[in-house]
Amino acid sequence: MRLVIALGGNALLRRGEPMTAENQRDNVRVACEQIAKVAPGNELVIAHGNGPQVGLLALQGAAYDAGNAFPLDVLGAETEGMIGYIIEQELGNLLPFDVPFATLLTQVEVDAADPAFKHPSKPIGPVYSREEADHLAREKGWSIAADGDHFRRVVASPRPKRIFEIRPIRWLLEKGSVVICAGGGGIPTVYNQNGRLEGVEAVIDKDLCSALLAEQLEADLLVIATDVDGAYMDWGAPQQRRITEAHPDQLEELGFAAGSMGPKVQAACEFARRTGNVAVIGSLSDIEAIVQGQAGTRVSLSSKAFA
DSSP states (O other), rough: OEEEEEEOOHHHHOOOOOHHHHHHHHHHHHHHHHHHHHHHHHHEEEEEOOOHHHHHHHHHHHHHGGGGGHHHHHHHHHHHHHHHHHHHHHHHHSSTOOEEEEEEEEEEETTTGGGGGGSOOEEEEEEEEEHHHHHHHHHHOEEEEEEETTEEEEEOOOOOOEEHHHHHHHHHHHTEEEEEEGGGGOOOEEETSOEEEOOOSSSOHHHHHHHHHHHHTSSSEEEESSSSOEEEETSSSOOOEEEEOEEEHEEEHOOOOOTTHEEEEEEHHHHHHHHHEEEEEEEEEHHHHHHHHHHHSSEEETSSOOO
């Protein structure tokens, strides 16, 4: 079975957790312990978020030289290497020595006219109090939005159109490699007026890019691993309950928040519709059970009613 497993940025660095290398490695280790259990007999592609990580690099760059900070596309490329390195090492310590790994820098085309550039919505970086967020918005010209009980910087999140490295990803899979790619939704790029490819100041949603990746790779299952155990009805209310199974049409009617569960639900629904295969949203620590069909929120065209 060909699996695409998308690890959320907040699953790799939990909400409110100090952004240390040790904490990130500890969380990656939890994910890899689960992934190692489903690796035998399957083809594996691992994508990952980078919201907290790219935000941290942006803060570090601004502290060093605020006038010449590196653009987000370059920081996205840096996080692909950083997180891919940790995943390769932790998963490699669990799988047989002869299993090959490859982390691939992945450029993803977006539309320069995408309306998302006028409406920043993708959270990056650490969480702040309202007072801290308002101060940073004034000082740095950031767009700020609520993230639960806290606030985070938000940037443009255009839709992915094309994954440029899809062919080498296929080649690596065919040779038995575990492939880590499309990190952070890929490096956002556009063709300029002269027909030259260049990066843009944005962060592509990891889940939407993972859905496109899984579709183009003809994956049998898309796993969207995050820091909660599935999509919920009446989230935050006393009567909240996890949805175990749903048809895309039913799930979309619930109107999940754009800054959190919304993109995950949209990605799962798009993959299920376009391929007829199953997508599952669930906890990073439940990956083995998700693949076995025993955990998470399963989204498929065969689901007739909420379960």
